[in-house]
Amino acid sequence: MELPEEIQNMIEKRKRAFSYYTEELVGEQGFIADDKTILLDAVIALSLGKNILLKGPTGSGKTRMAETLSNLFGQPMHSVNCSVDTDTEALLGFKTITQQEGASSIEFIPGPVIQAMEKGHLLYIDEINMAKPETLPILNSILDYRRMLTNPLTADVVRAKETFGVIAAINEGYIGTVPLNEALKNRFVVIEIPYVQGDKLREVITQESKLENESMIDRFVQLSSDLLVQVKSGIIPEEAASIRALIDTCDLAVYMDPIRAVRRGISDKLEEEREKAAVLNIASTLFN
Missing domain, CATH: 3.40.50.300 (P-loop containing nucleotide triphosphate hydrolases)
Incomplete structure (x- = not known):
């Protein structure tokens, strides 16, 4: 700097x-x-x-x-x-x-x-x-x-x-x-302070989470990007795209199925069933 x-x-x-x-x-x-x-x-x-x-x-x-x-x-x-x-x-x-x-x-x-x-x-x-x-x-x-x-x-x-x-x-x-x-x-x-995305988000995940699988990291970076699109469309609340929640989810994904990790780390924090479903729908396209 x-x-x-x-x-x-x-x-x-x-x-x-x-x-x-x-x-x-x-x-x-x-x-x-x-x-x-x-x-x-x-x-x-x-x-x-x-x-x-x-x-x-x-x-x-x-x-x-x-x-x-x-x-x-x-x-x-x-x-x-x-x-x-x-x-x-x-x-x-x-x-x-x-x-x-x-x-x-x-x-x-x-x-x-x-x-x-x-x-x-x-x-x-x-x-x-x-x-x-x-x-x-x-x-x-x-x-x-x-x-x-x-x-x-x-x-x-x-x-x-x-x-x-x-x-x-x-x-x-x-x-x-x-x-x-x-x-x-x-x-x-x-x-x-906006949410970090792309290569910088990949750097954050690598630095702060336990996840080391590069292919999985790429998919979580894409998940974050897709969630932000849904946030901007008003479909899910802003906290669903939290980088802190994403890091927690990446840690969980080292030890469990990534969709289950998304449920525990992101979707189950939301109040509306339609919001939870929207997050899990995005995750299912990336991790199946």
Whole structure:
């Protein structure tokens, strides 16, 4: 990946800042995409101190992208997995009573947001549009030029270190998600992560699954392509074409009939019988 010299220097500066960090980083440089500019643009944006919003269907590699960025920058990452139950404490931390030398005291345990800010690490907010809209505005001040917040649990002002960065991910249109507030979305650079296909998908399967039979891998690549056609036609839902589900199915196909593997890994996850039948019909044309 060719980078402008200035951006490369910024990355090296971050790596030097975290050279003391002895624990293993979250991920490896394993993100693969048909469009090489996806990773390149994410690296440039993060180097410039921009917040990144990864936007794409489930199983398209958004988390892998975040882990790859963590590895590229040599920078540890703290994660928040959002849900309808995500509240201020899940983001910022919580108070607890501790005992020291027989005396009780109240101690604040910092959450992922505070830890990432204070240490200058990366913060990954997964499925940010699953959180209740009233919870997220607390993040506004850390996502703009201020890079600080007043902790409502302690009244302390927390200022982020220079290397602090934010990566968020969303799956749009899924059950339980809500549209992001425009003020929040406007604080991000948006990068689309589509499903990988063709030779790049073959590379992903080879790298991440147990399946080694090249002929079988080719047929699973074709299965993915055919499923995407059905998704675009509205016949099956987007999650049926999930690359994550495809990798699971490839693993299963090492030890069982591939059509049975497709049933366990893909079709049985769907709700409608017609959707299940559509997936199995495609599989039967490829694996019989």
